[in-house]
Amino acid sequence: MSMIAAFYGGKSILITGATGFLGKVLMEKLFRTSPDLKVIYILVRPKAGQTLQQRVFQILNSKLFEKVKEVCPNVHEKIRAIYADLSQNDFAISKEDMQELLSCTNIIFHCAATVRFDDTLRHAVQLNVTATRQLLLMASQMPKLEAFIHISTAYSNCNLKHIDEVIYPCPVEPKKIIDSLEWLDDAIIEEIAPKLIRDWPNIYTYTKALGEMVVQQESRNLNIAIIRPSIVGATWQEPFPGWVDNINGPNGLIIAAGKGFLRALKATPKAVADLIPVDTVVNLMLAVGWYTAVHRPKSMLVYHCTSGNLNPCNWHKMGVQVLATFEKIPLERAFRRPYANFTSNNFTSQYWNAVSHRAPAIIYDCYLRLTGRKPRMTKVMNQILRTASMLEYFINRSWEWSTYNTEMLMSELSPEDQRVSIAPT
Ligand SMILES: CCCCCCCCCCCCCCCCCCCCCCCCCC(=O)SCCNC(=O)CCNC(=O)[C@H](O)C(C)(C)COP(=O)(O)OP(=O)(O)OC[C@H]1O[C@@H](n2cnc3c(N)ncnc32)[C@H](O)[C@@H]1OP(=O)(O)O
Ligand SMILES: NC(=O)C1=CN([C@@H]2O[C@H](COP(=O)(O)OP(=O)(O)OC[C@H]3O[C@@H](n4cnc5c(N)ncnc54)[C@H](OP(=O)(O)O)[C@@H]3O)[C@@H](O)[C@H]2O)C=CC1
Numbered sequence: 001m002s003m004i005a006a007f008y009g010g011k012s013i014l015i016t017g018a019t020g021f022l023g024k025v026l027m028e029k030l031f032r033t034s035p036d037l038k039v040i041y042i043l044v045r046p047k048a049g050q051t052l053q054q055r056v057f058q059i060l061n062s063k064l065f066e067k068v069k070e071v072c073p074n075v076h077e078k079i080r081a082i083y084a085d086l087s088q089n090d091f092a093i094s095k096e097d098m099q100e101l102l103s104c105t106n107i108i109f110h111c112a113a114t115v116r117f118d119d120t121l122r123h124a125v126q127l128n129v130t131a132t133r134q135l136l137l138m139a140s141q142m143p144k145l146e147a148f149i150h151i152s153t154a155y156s157n158c159n160l161k162h163i164d165e166v167i168y169p170c171p172v173e174p175k176k177i178i179d180s181l182e183w184l185d186d187a188i189i190e191e192i193a194p195k196l197i198r199d200w201p202n203i204y205t206y207t208k209a210l211g212e213m214v215v216q217q218e219s220r221n222l223n224i225a226i227i228r229p230s231i232v233g234a235t236w237q238e239p240f241p242g243w244v245d246n247i248n249g250p251n252g253l254i255i256a257a258g259k260g261f262l263r264a265l266k267a268t269p270k271a272v273a274d275l276i277p278v279d280t281v282v283n284l285m286l287a288v289g290w291y292t293a294v295h296r297p298k299s300m301l302v303y304h305c306t307s308g309n310l311n312p313c314n315w316h317k318m319g320v321q322v323l324a325t326f327e328k329i330p331l332e333r334a335f336r337r338p339y340a341n342f343t344s345n346n347f348t349s350q351y352w353n354a355v356s357h358r359a360p361a362i363i364y365d366c367y368l369r370l371t372g373r374k375p376r377m378t379k380v381m382n383q384i385l386r387t388a389s390m391l392e393y394f395i396n397r398s399w400e401w402s403t404y405n406t407e408m409l410m411s412e413l414s415p416e417d418q419r420v421s422i423a424p425t
Helices: 003-008 021-033 050-061 063-071 095-104 123-140 175-185 185-195 202-215 251-258 277-297 313-327 344-368 377-395 404-412 415-420
Strands: 013-017 037-046 079-083 106-110 147-151 224-229 232-233 263-264 276-277 301-305 341-343
Touching: 003 021, 003 277, 003 415, 013 021, 021 037, 021 063, 021 106, 021 277, 037 050, 037 095, 037 185, 050 063, 050 079, 079 095, 095 123, 106 123, 106 185, 123 175, 123 185, 123 202, 147 202, 147 277, 175 202, 185 202, 185 404, 202 224, 224 277, 232 277, 251 377, 263 344, 263 377, 263 404, 276 277, 277 341, 301 404, 313 341, 344 377
Parallel strands: 013 037, 013 106, 037 079, 106 147, 147 224, 224 301, 232 276, 263 341
Antiparallel strands: none
């Protein structure tokens, strides 16, 4: 029997961001491997016209949860959706719900965040920094809390080349930023944002770094660990290979390439493509939760969840694999046959954008107009090129992440847990 799975039996677990990509896979694995857990509290907001209950119903009835329903038929009784908006004071949680959370929670997995690269500084700080501080404050009032697991990103220090499993200080204290956002107006905030983020490539990575500092500063006597995954991709094995439900990270561009829209990308072919499957990240999260609660390390540990040092793949190799897969399994109704070129040269990239992306889109829109239909290709293409330019920073550089803590944890696991757990092969 897995020691980790047994550990979660009977526990009350609080998950933020449970409706997100990582959160859903985490919940699935917990219910499937520890069906005797007591309850999973999830902090959810209504969204896109759906109530909390409708959102939970949709998740539990998705393909991802098919196996769970076999192993844990009463799963809907073990999930307790609590109305919460993490950008509000006290998360807008009712008094009764707050009381229940404070008195019952054993483990917290804090996954919620805004992951948009171009979010406003105000909103990103609210979500990635202030909400983390607020959750830590709640955690400090939970008498039964055994571990608080904070999900950050391997790119929170992407302004460095070699990154250790430590917290690097940001030049401006998070508290100063939180305080100043209270009285500065939006226009001024957006003006000072580039000066604050300095050599971070975007608001997202910068606010995730601030979030880590807050965790360190507000940790009090809590038993905390931080996990930093790199680029999280589709499931590798569990509950079945290839599950993904968003267009973040590489997903959107892979679809655009498969559909024949995207045929060239400004990327450095030899740069390391540090992707990590989402089920591997979840396995590490569960192992870290167990280790932090049971072994109570003296200081807060940071764990890198990356693939580049163990099993490096570069963007060229990745591109070849992606194209080979589309040869075997083509996407439906593709615009053109998939083909793509990685170039690190600015001029060549501009040339390909004009010739291979914008021009065909304009021609196709003319055709749509002439046949009485609504033109849409230029809009789609602009969207793809905008996304590609936002991701450029990450596909033209390589980073080295040390993984001593992750390796140490692996060696602490039972042979059974090692077998089902973390290391990508
Ligand atoms: C031989 C040679 C071979 C060569 C061969 C080559 C082969 C070819 C191969 C090619 C493959 C290789 C590729 C490799 C690239 C890898 C890059 C990886 C880098 C990853 C770095 C990650 C580092 C950090 C990792 C982290 O730490 S984690 C977080 C990562 N964070 C992100 O990845 C967010 C990024 N994105 C945004 O920041 C925003 O997306 C933004 C971009 C600003 C746009 O923003 P905007 O233009 O506003 O557009 P959206 O609103 O987003 O959406 C627009 C529309 O799509 C809709 N839509 C949005 N969602 C969804 C959704 N779910 N489901 C359905 N629809 C959706 C939405 O409804 C809207 O539709 P509409 O309403 O217009 O009809
Ligand atoms: N995906 C990746 O490649 C990587 C992700 N990470 C980290 O992993 C974590 C999870 O990311 P991922 O699952 O991909 O992100 P998603 O965008 O898929 O999920 C974000 C989650 O946060 C919730 N959330 C956002 N704003 C609020 C709010 N105001 N109130 C309540 N909940 C809110 C979302 O809820 P809702 O559904 O209501 O929007 C959603 O459940 C993040 O901390 C991210 O930084 C780290 C490295 C890579």
